[in-house]
Amino acid sequence: GQQVMQIPQYQHVQEGEDFTTYCNSSTTLSNIQWYKQRPGGHPVFLIQLVKSGEVKKQKRLTFQFGEAKKNSSLHITATQTTDVGTYFCAGLGNFNKFYFGSGTKLNVKP
Amino acid sequence: EAQVTQNPRYLITVTGKKLTVTCSQNMNHEYMSWYRQDPGLGLRQIYYSMNVEVTDKGDVPEGYKVSRKEKRNFPLILESPSPNQTSLYFCASSLHGRFGGYSLDEQFFGPGTRLTVL
Numbered sequence: 001g002q003q004v005m006q007i008p009q010y011q012h013v014q015e016g017e018d019f020t021t022y023c024n025s026s027t028t029l030s031n032i033q034w035y036k037q038r039p040g041g042h043p044v045f046l047i048q049l050v051k052s053g054e055v056k057k058q059k060r061l062t063f064q065f066g067e068a069k070k071n072s073s074l075h076i077t078a079t080q081t082t083d084v085g086t087y088f089c090a091g092l093g094n095f096n097k098f099y100f101g102s103g104t105k106l107n108v109k110p
Numbered sequence: 111e112a113q114v115t116q117n118p119r120y121l122i123t124v125t126g127k128k129l130t131v132t133c134s135q136n137m138n139h140e141y142m143s144w145y146r147q148d149p150g151l152g153l154r155q156i157y158y159s160m161n162v163e164v165t166d167k168g169d170v171p172e173g174y175k176v177s178r179k180e181k182r183n184f185p186l187i188l189e190s191p192s193p194n195q196t197s198l199y200f201c202a203s204s205l206h207g208r209f210g211g212y213s214l215d216e217q218f219f220g221p222g223t224r225l226t227v228l
Contacts, residue, residue: 006152033216042200043153045216088152090217096160097168098143098217102152 004029004091006101014109019079021104023072023089030092032065032072037103038085046074046087079108112137114220116201122226123191131186131223133201141204142184143168143217144176146197153200159184191227199223 003026013019023032031050035043047056049065049072056063062075072089086103093099114135123129135142143158145168155168159178173195175187184203188195202217 004152009150035217042219042222043202043217044219048216090153095166096141096158098145098155098158099169100145100153100155102150 004089004099004101006089006104008104009102010105010107012107012109013079015081016078019076019083019106021074021087021089021106023074023091023101025070025091025093025099027093028069030069032069032092033090034063034072034074035088035090036085037088041085043088076106079106081108081110084108112218114201114203114218116199116220116223118223119221120224122228124228125192126190129188129191129225131188131199131201131225133184133186133220134182135184135201135203135218136182137203137205137218138181139203139205139218140181141206141215141217142178143202144174144184144186145200145202146170146195147200147222148197156186156199191225193227195225196227197225199225 005024033048034046037043047063052069053067054065060077064073086105088103089101091099117132140161144156145153147153154170156174157176159165200222201220204215204217
């Protein structure tokens with residue numbers, strides 16, 4: 001079946017360091033969405049990428065969608081303690097089924 | 111306030127006792143979905159609904175039922191719960207699913223229901 005893999009599973013960084021999480025799909029995705037889940041909370045939408053090779057920025061966050069539409073990345077520049085949480089990618093596969101990655105849990109030490 | 115609500119938020123039950131988790135959204139969204147979240151596995155889609163009376167299986171539908179009689183409500187039914195259905199459940203909605211030329215929109219998640227089946 002379709003799978004979306006996400007690495008790393010955990011990342012511990014010192015405040016001010018950069019952070020990247022990677023998402024890879026076994027099949028081509030029509031779009032990819034990124035979500036953030038704070039501890040004890042629910043996933044909150046960050047962004048959606050649709051076009052091959054698309055790059056979008058939100059302040060310190062940079063999102064990329066691969067040329068083949070099978071991979072994506074989220075990069076945070078100069079992390080802050082408010083960035084703590086788990087980051088999920090989610091790809092739309094066949095029909096209208098959503099496939100979430102297993103998530104990357106980010107811990108930021110002040 | 112635009113939101114997705116779920117009830118109950120916490121539930122402890124026993125094997126075989128039928129239960130329903132309700133989900134309601136007040137944003138007039140067409141697409142609704144149920145997910146379960148387990149450690150190390152991320153979120154897995156159980157069922158989704160493109161619109162009223164239209165539902166379809168997600169990745170892990172076994173042991174669950176849904177119905178979409180009204181646009182705003184999308185209850186999740188466990189006819190005979192088992193311990194392997196112990197999980198954190200999220201309901202989500204978005205304006206459209208990918209259909210009729212629309213691109214899928216951002217999903218709004220409910221606060222979650224933590225279910226324990228003994």
